[in-house]
Amino acid sequence: MNGWRSAHESENKNQATENTEITEKTGAISVASVFSVANSFPRMKFNHKSKLLLAVLAIVLLALPFATDALLGRGWVRIADFALLYIMLALGLNIVVGYAGLLDLGYVAFFAVGAYCYALLGSPQFGLHLPFWIVLPLGALLACVFGVLLGAPTLRLRGDYLAIVTLGFGEIIRIFLNNLNAPANITNGPQGISMIDPIRIGGFSLGGTHELFGFTIPSVHLHYYLFLGCTLLVVFVSLRLEDSRIGRAWMAIREDEVAAEAMGINTRNIKLFAFAMGATFGGAAGGLFAGFQGFVSPESFGLTESVMILCMVVLGGMGNISGVVLGGVLLVLLPEALRNGAGPVQQALFGKTLIDPESLRMLMFGLALIVVMLVRPAGLWPSMQRRRELTADDGVALQEQDTVYGSSR
Amino acid sequence: MMNLLTVENLKVGYGGIQALKGIDLDIAPGELVALIGSNGAGKTTTLKALAGLLHPTAGKVRYAGKSLFACAAHQRVCDGLALVPEGRGVFARLTVEENLQMGAYTRRDTAQIGTDLEHKYALFPRLAERRTQLAGTLSGGEQQMVAMARALMSRPKLLMLDEPSMGLAPMMVAKIFETIRDISAQGVSILLVEQNARLALEVAQRGYVLESGLVTLSGASSELLGSDAVQRAYLGG
Numbered sequence: 001m002n003g004w005r006s007a008h009e010s011e012n013k014n015q016a017t018e019n020t021e022i023t024e025k026t027g028a029i030s031v032a033s034v035f036s037v038a039n040s041f042p043r044m045k046f047n048h049k050s051k052l053l054l055a056v057l058a059i060v061l062l063a064l065p066f067a068t069d070a071l072l073g074r075g076w077v078r079i080a081d082f083a084l085l086y087i088m089l090a091l092g093l094n095i096v097v098g099y100a101g102l103l104d105l106g107y108v109a110f111f112a113v114g115a116y117c118y119a120l121l122g123s124p125q126f127g128l129h130l131p132f133w134i135v136l137p138l139g140a141l142l143a144c145v146f147g148v149l150l151g152a153p154t155l156r157l158r159g160d161y162l163a164i165v166t167l168g169f170g171e172i173i174r175i176f177l178n179n180l181n182a183p184a185n186i187t188n189g190p191q192g193i194s195m196i197d198p199i200r201i202g203g204f205s206l207g208g209t210h211e212l213f214g215f216t217i218p219s220v221h222l223h224y225y226l227f228l229g230c231t232l233l234v235v236f237v238s239l240r241l242e243d244s245r246i247g248r249a250w251m252a253i254r255e256d257e258v259a260a261e262a263m264g265i266n267t268r269n270i271k272l273f274a275f276a277m278g279a280t281f282g283g284a285a286g287g288l289f290a291g292f293q294g295f296v297s298p299e300s301f302g303l304t305e306s307v308m309i310l311c312m313v314v315l316g317g318m319g320n321i322s323g324v325v326l327g328g329v330l331l332v333l334l335p336e337a338l339r340n341g342a343g344p345v346q347q348a349l350f351g352k353t354l355i356d357p358e359s360l361r362m363l364m365f366g367l368a369l370i371v372v373m374l375v376r377p378a379g380l381w382p383s384m385q386r387r388r389e390l391t392a393d394d395g396v397a398l399q400e401q402d403t404v405y406g407s408s409r
Numbered sequence: 410m411m412n413l414l415t416v417e418n419l420k421v422g423y424g425g426i427q428a429l430k431g432i433d434l435d436i437a438p439g440e441l442v443a444l445i446g447s448n449g450a451g452k453t454t455t456l457k458a459l460a461g462l463l464h465p466t467a468g469k470v471r472y473a474g475k476s477l478f479a480c481a482a483h484q485r486v487c488d489g490l491a492l493v494p495e496g497r498g499v500f501a502r503l504t505v506e507e508n509l510q511m512g513a514y515t516r517r518d519t520a521q522i523g524t525d526l527e528h529k530y531a532l533f534p535r536l537a538e539r540r541t542q543l544a545g546t547l548s549g550g551e552q553q554m555v556a557m558a559r560a561l562m563s564r565p566k567l568l569m570l571d572e573p574s575m576g577l578a579p580m581m582v583a584k585i586f587e588t589i590r591d592i593s594a595q596g597v598s599i600l601l602v603e604q605n606a607r608l609a610l611e612v613a614q615r616g617y618v619l620e621s622g623l624v625t626l627s628g629a630s631s632e633l634l635g636s637d638a639v640q641r642a643y644l645g646g
Contacts, residue, residue, distance in 0.1 A: 245514070252500050252511050259498030259556075262460055264486030264515035264563060 061228060065221045077220045079336050081292060084227035085285050087328035090312040091234050091321065092281025097310065098319035099247060100274035101254025103163040105306055106150070106170020110279040112301035113146050114139035114286025116177060116187060119296045122197040125188065132199050136287040143283020144276045146173075151275030155268055158257070170306050178298040192297025199226065199291035206291075223292050230288060234281055238321050241277070250274055251319075315372055317379030326381050338364050411474070413438045413567055413598050414459070419468035421451075421458045428454040430622040431468065436567065436600060441593040443609035443630065444602045445643060446619035452602040453495050455619070456569045459600075460492040461485045473566065487515045491565035495572050497556040501545025505536050508544045508555050512562030522562070529558040532588065550581030557588065567598045574605050586612055606643035610634045618643075 068076035093107045117139035121130045130138075150169050154162055181189030198207025198219075206222040241247045249270045252260040261267045290296050308331060316327020342357035342364075372380060416434040420427065429451045436442050446452050457463040459470065461482030470477040472490065480488070500508050509529060513522045530537035533554045539547065544555050553573055560568055570589065574582045582605070590612055593599050603609035610616050610630040618626035618639060626638060633639050 248507070248511060249514065251503060252514075255500035255502055256494075256498045258462060259494050259500065260511075261462060261482045262486070262492040262494055262498070263511050263559070264483045266481070266483040 062225075065224045076336075077218075077224055079332060081220060081223050081227055083329050083332040084224070084231045085289055085292075086309065086312060086332050087231050087325050088227075088234050088285040088288075089282055089309045090316070090324045090328040091231075091238050092278045092285070093309050094278075094313050094319065094321070094324045095238065095241065095250075095281070096274050096278035097313055098324070099242065099250040099254065100271060101250075102271065102274060103159060103166070104275075104278070105163045105167040105303075105310065106173070107166075107278070107282060107309055108301045108303075108305040109150075109170040109173035110143040110146060110282030111286040111289065111305070112173050112177060112298075113143045113279075114283030115290040115296045115300070116193075116286075117142050117283070118287040118290035119193040119196050120186070122291070123193050124195055125193050129197055132197075132201060132291065136284060136291075139287035140280045140283040143286065144280040146283075147275040147277075147279025148272055150279075151272045155271060167303070167306075170301075170303060174298050174301050177301070187298075190298060192295060192299070194295045196290050196294045196296065198294065199223070199288070207294075227288060227292075230284070234284075235321060235325070242321070246270065246273065311369065315369065315379055317382040320379070320381060320383035323379050323381035323383070327379070330380070334368060335361055335365055412436060412471075413440075413473060414600075415469075415471045416459070417469040417471075419455070419458060419470065420466045421454050421463055422466050428622055429458070429465075432617075432619070432622070432624045434617055434624065436598050438566070439593075439596050439598055440615065441589075441599045441601065441613045443606075443613035443616040444600060444619060445604070445606040445609055445616060445639075447604070447643070449621070450619040451622045452619055453571055456492060456495075456571050456600070456602055459569060460490060462492075483515070486563050486565075489564065489566035490569070491560040491563050491567070492569045493553075493556045493560045493571060493573065496575070497549075497552045499544040499547075499552045499555045499559070502543060504541050505544055505547070505555055506540045508559050509536075509562050512559035515563060525562060525564070529561060532561075532591065533558050548581075550577050550585065553577065553581075553585055554588075557585075557592075561592065561597075565597060567600065568592065569600045569602070571602050572604060573601070574603060574608065582608070606639065607634070610639075 064080060065077040068080065089107070089111060092110075093104060096102050096104045096107070118135045120126060121128050121135045121138065122132070123129075150166065154165050157165060177187045178190055180187040181191075187193065198205050200206065204210075206226060207219055209216060209218045210222065211217075249260065249265045252263060252265060253267055253270060257267060289300075312327035312331045313324055314327075315331065316325065317323025338361040339357060342355075342360045343353055346353050346355070346357075376382075412435045414434075414436040416432065418431045418433065419429055420431050421429040432451070432455065434442075434444075434455075444452050444455060454463065458465050459477075461477070461480060461484075472485075473488065477485065500511060503511065506526070509526055510522070513525065516522055530540075535551055536554055536558060539551065544552060547555065557568075557570070557573070573585050573589065577585065586608060589599065589601065593612075601609055601613060610633055613630045615628065616630050616633045617624050618633065626633065626636065628636075
């Protein structure tokens with residue numbers, strides 16, 4: 001569906017022809033070409049600027065674990081690792097909820113499937129120690145299959161009804177994992193599976209400290225870089241999907257399913273694909289989680305986790321990748337910051353700890369959620385369309401309001 | 410000349426309720442046919458069944474020489490059957506242009522989609538002004554225009570319109586019906602479902618009157634407009 005970009009492309013073409021004109025006329029610069037240089041300048045400047053921004057961002061992300069070590073303390077790299085895992089999960093759920101508009105409250109089940117797949121095939125549980133590059137894709141694939149399994153019977157459901165079924169599905173998976181220790185012990189039940197093999201790429205294990213390029217890089221730092229790479233991959237795939245034919249079909253289904261079907265969209269396959277794609281991301285994140293943590297138990301995959309991931313998507317800005325990433329970062333960092341900050345702040349203010357930081361943490365967290373939803377109902381960083389729908393601070397939006405409310409003229 | 414669409418004994422039920430009790434209907438290429446009737450007569454059900462959104466319990470539907478029985482909704486669009494759903498069904502959070510491009514979803518000829526798009530803007534100049542606007546923020550009449558333009562983007566042979574006048578200001582209704590005439594003049598066959606019987610029969614060449622799931626009257630529009638039964642039941646005469 002190249003039409004989406006045709007306007008932009010033709011603009012670029014104009015720019016290109018202008019530029020060639022300039023090079024041809026270097027001998028005698030006409031007034032017109034001076035103007036066209038002036039016109040093209042802001043764009044070049046912008047490109048330059050965004051490149052610079054990207055470079056700065058890359059350096060910050062690469063240096064982050066060392067910076068947190070030096071400034072905040074040892075524990076924060078681990079938190080950053082979890083933030084990246086949650087971002088992957090949130091981006092996966094964003095496909096299902098944000099793009100296709102299918103409310104999934106059991107998303108953590110796919111995370112569990114990926115994690116347990118890794119745990120069962122790479123631990124002393126069965127004595128299997130399959131390599132990482134087999135186990136991780138297998139976990140993602142298995143999650144994908146489960147995604148289709150969940151999607152198929154729920155094709156006709158929407159909204160609240162779909163939410164209830166997916167919620168049930170999430171619980172079924174968790175309860176299954178909890179009880180699959182008898183009659184034959186498969187998952188070790190509530191005790192979970194421990195001593196999971198660390199992520200090992202070739203002969204390089206991420207489980208230990210390594211000396212690289214003269215730096216001593218601990219295990220958590222190595223995981224950070226791996227997760228960062230995976231997150232960037234997920235972001236890239238999400239971006240490509242958003243702009244694709246399939247992405248547009250998802251959005252059409254989200255807006256009006258009957259009309260989408262009448263447009264020639266195979267709604268059944270496209271919806272199943274949304275479930276499958278979201279589940280695949282979830283499963284991959286699950287595998288990484290198992291390898292990082294070295295231990296999985298059903299406890300990690302409760303309803304709270306599903307709700308948390310959904311919060312990241314909604315709070316950040318449904319359907320907008322940057323927003324979802326922001327949501328993921330905030331919802332992991334905020335509780336940690338409150339956990340570490342609440343005690344000392346109370347000490348400084350009142351001289352003693354009045355409220356247990358642990359309970360205060362959840363209170364503040366809930367309050368923050370309510371405030372954000374009141375003040376920014378479309379999320380912290382909504383997609384362009386959501387923003388235009390809910391605010392009227394640009395020309396087009398004002399024109400829209402004019403048509404809606406002034407159409408009786 | 411062979412009919413573009415032939416419907417024989419079409420029956421559709423929702424659970425236990427029979428909404429269509431066996432209707433016959435045909436449309437010749439290029440013809441504009443009106444399907445009129447009161448609330449709950451089965452008009453929308455007929456269109457939905459023809460578009461493949463509902464599955465008939467019995468009956469035959471032949472379109473362009475082949476049976477549509479085993480054909481899924483999304484395949485029918487490829488074959489040139491387009492539906493403008495009741496209540497318009499625009500994609501509210503997509504822009505006007507994106508809506509129109511969704512209409513061309515089944516097409517792969519990117520170059521011609523661009524020219525078609527401009528052609529639709531020429532047909533609905535109002536939409537050209539509002540290309541980048543979100544469809545959900547348009548007025549009802551403009552949304553109807555989006556829905557019709559979007560359906561036309563699939564290059565249909567048969568366009569099915571479900572209550573295009575619903576909820577529109579009289580001036581907008583006149584404009585929409587003018588456009589329906591234009592589209593018909595370009596050779597597209599149209600099946601028009603309307604509650605506004607007079608308006609529909611005035612633009613159509615032929616009409617069918619649907620009453621509780623059965624076709625009770627059919628014939629040339631002028632005959633139907635003049636017939637006592639139609640006058641009494643729908644035209645308030």
